[in-house]
Amino acid sequence: MNAIHLPQGATYLPDFVTAKEECELAAALDTGEWSVELKRRVQHFGWRYDYRARAVTADAFLGALPDWLSPVCARLEGETTFGRLPDQMIANEYLPGQGISAHVDCVPCFADKVASLSLLSACEMRFRHRASGEKCALLLEPRALLILAGAARYDWTHEIPARMADIVDGEKRPRARRVSMTFRNVLRSG
Template structure:
């Protein structure tokens, strides 16, 4: 696939350190997983209704727990968000699992999507909805991906369901990857 730029996409390697990653994985694994998708998920702040593709006031679960609020504050300090995001979805991807090409619900969520990768690295595919241009990008563990502007609204992103990825020219078996996706909910009161 030809490497084309994705305007508004930023990838920061080593956004957290290995000891932070281990601690975060411990906190995630102590949480309650939902099994209603092909992958396990946890919702914080607000539950996202996959069937209705919406978020409502009735979906409010409460404030983010301290450990997620601390990461949300760090996202504000780093300039990714103007105020702390109030919704986090945690996804677990085992080898062979992925997520279909999508643009995060536009009316549901604000202008920034930030994804922290824990555990294994993976390749994410991006495709421009207007002209079909594409790009693949390796998301290393401990990295932070932010999608703003065109990357947020005009490019689909996906993780192909497969057992391995080609990373730096080497076929690399997948291992468990956990993603923490931070978003700001748009709800008319």
């Protein structure tokens, strides 16, 4: 299932958090309020992204990221190619059968690196080069971090097919509840 190659600029780090940290992060999210504005449940931290306007406006600031995110944010800054503290995080909950359509994270909204931490269940992410149509895929394992930068951030779309299971090494692997935590930095105009 894992691609022989990933888009240039993509970095995949398995076991970025421990199983204990994974449980603590999921529990912290579940004490918060999940929005049901989309087909999947979401939570916004730092800045709220407006899905309809496809923008982050000046009045969308929600406050600093919560303290319980500090260890992950510090690791993103100090131990990865992300290289800075994020100021925005969106948590997305995917139940079996749910996914997200092919997209590139909002270019005028967010800085040049996007990091996504997978919790609780694995799923396949597909990539497609916008100009050539070349495709590849990656199995996102629980506790793994994916960083998209450069070509992977701007020239390739990424998506999670909406299905109940993925085929891994020729075997059907049912999906369970998955939570992704996507870390970004908001671009603010003068």
